Amino acid sequence: MPYQITVMLHTPAHSGIGGALTYESEVAYPPGTLVRVPLGSRELLGVVWDAPQMRAIATSPMVEPNSHRGADKPSPPNEAPVPMQLRAVASVLEGIAPLNAHWRQLVQFAASYYQRSTGEVALAALPSQLRDLSTEQWARRLKRKVKAVNAFEENAQTIPTPTDEQAHVLTDIAAHKGPFLLFGNTGSGKTEVYLRAAQAVLERDAQAQILVMVPEINLTPQLEERFRTRFCPQWGEDCLVAMHSSLTPAQRLKNWLAAHSGEARIVLGTRMAVFASMPHLQLIVVDEEHDPSYKQQEGARYSARDLAVYRGQLVGAKVILGSATPSLESWHHSRPASGAEPARRYMRLAMPSRVGQGALPLVRRVDMSRQPYKTVFSNHLLDAIRERITRGEQILVLLNRRGYAPVLSCNDCGWKSECPHCSAYRVFHKLDRTLRCHHCGFTQPVPRTCPSCGNLDISPLGRGTEQLEEHLAELLADVRRPDGEPIRIARIDADSTRLKGELERQLAEVHAGAVDVLVGTQMIAKGHDFRRVTLVAALNPDGALFSSDFRAPERLFSLLMQAAGRAGRDAAMTLFSPCEMWVQSFHPLHPLFEALKQHDYPAFAEQQLKEREQATLPPFSFQALVRAEARSQEAAQGFLNAAREAGAALADELLVDLYPAVPMTIQRVANIERAQMLIECTSRKALQHFLAHWQANLHAMRSAHRQVMRWAVDVDPLAI
Numbered sequence: 272m273p274y275q276i277t278v279m280l281h282t283p284a285h286s287g288i289g290g291a292l293t294y295e296s297e298v299a300y301p302p303g304t305l306v307r308v309p310l311g312s313r314e315l316l317g318v319v320w321d322a323p324q325m326r327a328i329a330t331s332p333m334v335e336p337n338s339h340r341g342a343d344k345p346s347p348p349n350e351a352p353v354p355m356q357l358r359a360v361a362s363v364l365e366g367i368a369p370l371n372a373h374w375r376q377l378v379q380f381a382a383s384y385y386q387r388s389t390g391e392v393a394l395a396a397l398p399s400q401l402r403d404l405s406t407e408q409w410a411r412r413l414k415r416k417v418k419a420v421n422a423f424e425e426n427a428q429t430i431p432t433p434t435d436e437q438a439h440v441l442t443d444i445a446a447h448k449g450p451f452l453l454f455g456n457t458g459s460g461k462t463e464v465y466l467r468a469a470q471a472v473l474e475r476d477a478q479a480q481i482l483v484m485v486p487e488i489n490l491t492p493q494l495e496e497r498f499r500t501r502f503c504p505q506w507g508e509d510c511l512v513a514m515h516s517s518l519t520p521a522q523r524l525k526n527w528l529a530a531h532s533g534e535a536r537i538v539l540g541t542r543m544a545v546f547a548s549m550p551h552l553q554l555i556v557v558d559e560e561h562d563p564s565y566k567q568q569e570g571a572r573y574s575a576r577d578l579a580v581y582r583g584q585l586v587g588a589k590v591i592l593g594s595a596t597p598s599l600e601s602w603h604h605s606r607p608a609s610g611a612e613p614a615r616r617y618m619r620l621a622m623p624s625r626v627g628q629g630a631l632p633l634v635r636r637v638d639m640s641r642q643p644y645k646t647v648f649s650n651h652l653l654d655a656i657r658e659r660i661t662r663g664e665q666i667l668v669l670l671n672r673r674g675y676a677p678v679l680s681c682n683d684c685g686w687k688s689e690c691p692h693c694s695a696y697r698v699f700h701k702l703d704r705t706l707r708c709h710h711c712g713f714t715q716p717v718p719r720t721c722p723s724c725g726n727l728d729i730s731p732l733g734r735g736t737e738q739l740e741e742h743l744a745e746l747l748a749d750v751r752r753p754d755g756e757p758i759r760i761a762r763i764d765a766d767s768t769r770l771k772g773e774l775e776r777q778l779a780e781v782h783a784g785a786v787d788v789l790v791g792t793q794m795i796a797k798g799h800d801f802r803r804v805t806l807v808a809a810l811n812p813d814g815a816l817f818s819s820d821f822r823a824p825e826r827l828f829s830l831l832m833q834a835a836g837r838a839g840r841d842a843a844m845t846l847f848s849p850c851e852m853w854v855q856s857f858h859p860l861h862p863l864f865e866a867l868k869q870h871d872y873p874a875f876a877e878q879q880l881k882e883r884e885q886a887t888l889p890p891f892s893f894q895a896l897v898r899a900e901a902r903s904q905e906a907a908q909g910f911l912n913a914a915r916e917a918g919a920a921l922a923d924e925l926l927v928d929l930y931p932a933v934p935m936t937i938q939r940v941a942n943i944e945r946a947q948m949l950i951e952c953t954s955r956k957a958l959q960h961f962l963a964h965w966q967a968n969l970h971a972m973r974s975a976h977r978q979v980m981r982w983a984v985d986v987d988p989l990a991i
């Protein structure tokens with residue numbers, strides 16, 4: 272066979288093969304071609320990576336671990352190249368155009384930046400059915416390509432005239448290169464800006480494609496609807512496809528192919544969509560760009576937001592990052608369009624006003640230190656809730672916890688429902704009367720008596736959302752809706768929405784007005800356009816003020832602003848009295864709440880950035896974490912500290928700080944000990960340089976520390 276080609280595969284991590292293998296072939300498949308190749312006794316999907324080479328001599332070819340360019344990781348020791356006969360490419364996936372150079376470069380960059388193998392990132396970015404369908408199944412799948420063109424119902428839609436702020440922002444987007452940080456209040460009409468910017472791109476170029484990313488698609492079904500209503504009448508039902516993890520494998524393949532072929536003009540998806548193959552990509556929107564769910568938390572721990580910015584620059588697509596509370600990183604890297612300040616990475620575009628809606632809610636703080644001991648709802652808040660319900664308005668009660676009274680405790684000896692396998696407490700689930708570990712899943716029936724002293728008096732500590740719902744029902748038992756009916760309280764959190772479709776059903780009930788009080792976790796704060804909500808209450812926000820996680824205040828502020836944005840979305844609902852956000856806190860005068868009261872994100876950001884700068888925390892420094900898992904904490908830390916030792920000289924040279932290994936916050940999960948080590952540097956480039964070289968040390972250490980089961984690097988971690 273005349274050609275030798277490099278193919279990227281997702282090889283098992285322990286194989287020591289970095290993902291690039293060489294095969295021989297009769298055909299000079301161009302880079303980006305999807306092929307099936309043999310590996311051991313299996314056949315795997317792979318992507319042809321480099322231009323095929325003519326084979327010089329047909330003797331002693333070999334597997335080349337990590338042969339691919341400098342960007343890849345150095346090969347681990349004792350997995351030296353194994354001489355073997357080159358095997359032939361088994362087959363090619365017919366009917367799919369090769370993945371283009373931009374896509375391959377995006378994958379290559381992500382792999383290199385996040386310290387993973389290119390093969391892993393490449394294959395993880397492809398729909399699983401490409402891998403799982405046999406050649407025969409694939410051939411059948413291709414024939415099925417003809418689809419029914421069902422006409423989209425053209426209900427007359429009124430497209431709003433842009434407000435002055437929107438018009439201004441759209442002009443800037445059209446005139447400049449970006450990337451843009453669209454700093455727009457909740458309800459300022461950001462989505463309308465995305466829609467108009469998209470419309471302009473679609474009209475300008477008959478092929479142009481648009482990528483719209485959202486944090487969690489299930490929480491914002493309305494967004495997809497708005498895009499469909501706007502674009503399907505003109506561009507057809509198939510102009511938009513979704514890409515997220517709750518699609519079936521078949522749907523995912525279908526949508527992926529539609530994007531890859533250019534047939535779908537708009538891809539709307541979650542973080543995984545950043546890797547969608549879109550050959551004519553011209554606009555990328557990242558909605559709620561500050562949202563932590565843009566960071567992948569396993570495998571290649573990439574930030575889809577950061578990759579979106581990279582991808583935009585790579586392909587020359589405009590990028591719009593939108594948020595009412597941008598991440599402090601994005602805020603720091605942005606400046607208004609005009610102004611004497613030096614040019615920053617992002618152009619900041621502001622939309623401070625709410626469109627055709629009531630004013631932002633009045634923030635009211637309750638000093639909990641002046642309330643009777645163990646108060647859950649202060650009387651003032653209860654009165655306000657009662658009054659609004661009788662007027663037919665809706666209430667959101669925001670609680671930052673999950674499950675029924677998290678921990679069981681013995682009132683005599685102090686026993687708590689610890690998980691025997693983890694350094695965490697098990698949660699009391701009232702529904703099936705179990706104690707359940709949220710980390711390893713270990714579940715047992717609730718004991719009748721204290722396992723430690725036999726005392727009968729064991730009871731829940733603290734309050735979770737389930738219990739709160741009951742408690743509130745008692746407190747409001749005498750309240751009636753305007754129609755004289757008893758009130759309805761609903762709860763939305765990870766537990767109540769575990770069943771498929773349950774979240775949608777519950778949200779629909781809230782929208783329909785069947786629910787008067789909605790109790791829930793941050794899930795209820797995001798994106799929903801609840802028209803009748805006029806009061807939002809945050810019950811226990813204090814934990815985040817004094818957290819060991821330096822990003823906790825940023826998260827809390829954004830959560831509270833988001834939640835506040837759920838109130839007063841319909842001006843007609845606030846004719847009687849302005850909408851309100853209540854915060855119950857033991858520290859009501861904390862600067863965070865002061866800024867919240869003024870709805871002043873810039874003030875909050877400035878204060879936080881000042882603190883971060885003093886402490887040289889991101890965005891004034893760059894971080895990476897190495898995590899290791901072993902049977903003992905000693906082994907996990909020993910491995911990390913040895914690697915630290917090995918990297919010390921290079922770290923010194925590059926001014927990279929290596930901190931000692933520490934146990935992770937959740938130290939033990941399912942009997943496995945976890946440790947981590949922080950790496951910090953004021954230069955991203957130096958940190959990258961260090962990590963790329965230090966990988967070899969980690970691989971080497973691994974063979975000397977056999978007890979270590981796993982280790983992984985997290986670049987730009989979101990929590991340390």
Ligand code: ADP
Binds near residue numbers: 432434457460462463
């Ligand atoms: P955001 O995404 O910033 O929260 P949206 O785009 O959802 O804001 O807009 C909030 C509400 O205002 C929506 O109901 C939307 O239809 C409406 N809206 C947006 N722009 C306009 C406009 N120019 N004229 C009238 N209504 C608008």
Ligand code: ZN
Binds near residue numbers: 684685686722725726
């Ligand atoms: Zn006891």
Ligand code: ZN
Binds near residue numbers: 693708710940
């Ligand atoms: Zn556990």
